[in-house]
Amino acid sequence: MISEHEFISNIISRYTKNTNDDVYYDGKLLYKIDGFQLSYSFNFMTFYDLGWKAVISSVSDVISRGGIPKTFLVSIGIPKDKISKLEELVQGVSDAIDYYTGIYAGGDLNSSDGSGWIDVSIIGEAICYKPPKINEDGLLLITSPIGYTSLIFLSYLKSWSIKLPEKAKGKIRHPIVNKQLPEFIKNYCDEIYYSTDVSDGLLISLYNIMERSGKGIRIYNFPIADEVMEVSKEYSISLMDLIKYGGEEFETIFIVKKSQADKIVDELKNLGYNPIIFGEIINEKKIVYKDRKVEKSGWDNFLGWF
Numbered sequence: 001m002i003s004e005h006e007f008i009s010n011i012i013s014r015y016t017k018n019t020n021d022d023v024y025y026d027g028k029l030l031y032k033i034d035g036f037q038l039s040y041s042f043n044f045m046t047f048y049d050l051g052w053k054a055v056i057s058s059v060s061d062v063i064s065r066g067g068i069p070k071t072f073l074v075s076i077g078i079p080k081d082k083i084s085k086l087e088e089l090v091q092g093v094s095d096a097i098d099y100y101t102g103i104y105a106g107g108d109l110n111s112s113d114g115s116g117w118i119d120v121s122i123i124g125e126a127i128c129y130k131p132p133k134i135n136e137d138g139l140l141l142i143t144s145p146i147g148y149t150s151l152i153f154l155s156y157l158k159s160w161s162i163k164l165p166e167k168a169k170g171k172i173r174h175p176i177v178n179k180q181l182p183e184f185i186k187n188y189c190d191e192i193y194y195s196t197d198v199s200d201g202l203l204i205s206l207y208n209i210m211e212r213s214g215k216g217i218r219i220y221n222f223p224i225a226d227e228v229m230e231v232s233k234e235y236s237i238s239l240m241d242l243i244k245y246g247g248e249e250f251e252t253i254f255i256v257k258k259s260q261a262d263k264i265v266d267e268l269k270n271l272g273y274n275p276i277i278f279g280e281i282i283n284e285k286k287i288v289y290k291d292r293k294v295e296k297s298g299w300d301n302f303l304g305w306f
Helices: 004-010 047-064 080-099 148-157 166-173 181-187 202-213 226-234 239-244 258-270
Strands: 029-037 067-078 103-111 117-126 138-142 192-197 216-219 252-257 276-282 287-289
Touching: 029 047, 029 067, 047 067, 047 080, 047 117, 047 166, 047 181, 047 192, 047 252, 067 080, 080 103, 080 117, 138 258, 148 166, 148 226, 148 239, 181 258, 192 202, 202 216, 202 239, 202 252, 202 287, 226 239, 252 258, 258 276
Parallel strands: 067 103, 216 287
Antiparallel strands: 029 117, 067 117, 138 252, 138 276, 192 252, 216 276
């Protein structure tokens, strides 16, 4: 079976003007749509949480690519047995849009078979959009450590046998992208080669960077939170499983000039982040860790985990 990512790169790319990015840039504005099935939930989540997260899924891409989200359009397909939850879903959407001082301009509402779905489109103001042109002196940093959602997904796959930190549930239920991040990106635009969010999983994001730029990446260390590593040791979870079963952590990867990396790290700390420099750009088109090639893995909407 063809994967989602292969279908996008090999088939959809024949028909669209945007073949090399997860947002579209027209010289002034950024455009993004993202969504998911309403069944992509857990027993500790509400429909309000799903509405909130749907907005953040698109907001994260726009902000991480150097934009300010402005106008939102939301399309919802709701099964008849979930209509009583519809207002709760919309309230989560509305509150998240208000949090980013955006305009909820409308959308579309449909009935749906199955579990239903939600898509959020954003038109954003481009303030520091960077094409994937990356110099070899680039260092990779992430705004804060990841791995909390990996524990969620792994625990779900293991019938909830892994005891979860409360922070992990919060990351899934009520994710937030720092509202000050666009201003930071604007201020350090000249020092940033490229930026992208990591919501699709770390390795998928790194492979996207590689394909878009034609450059490779040497990983120094995987930016997994200490608390997550402690839980993984208790349950004998491997590092590569934490990486594979990640995603939906709306942190940002920056590729920055090596000479400016320390200054950028300090500024991100001032914004409340815990940034980590975790890799560097290399000329050879591959991703390596401890001198070994790292294969692409993560979630695919057609294949599942791979």
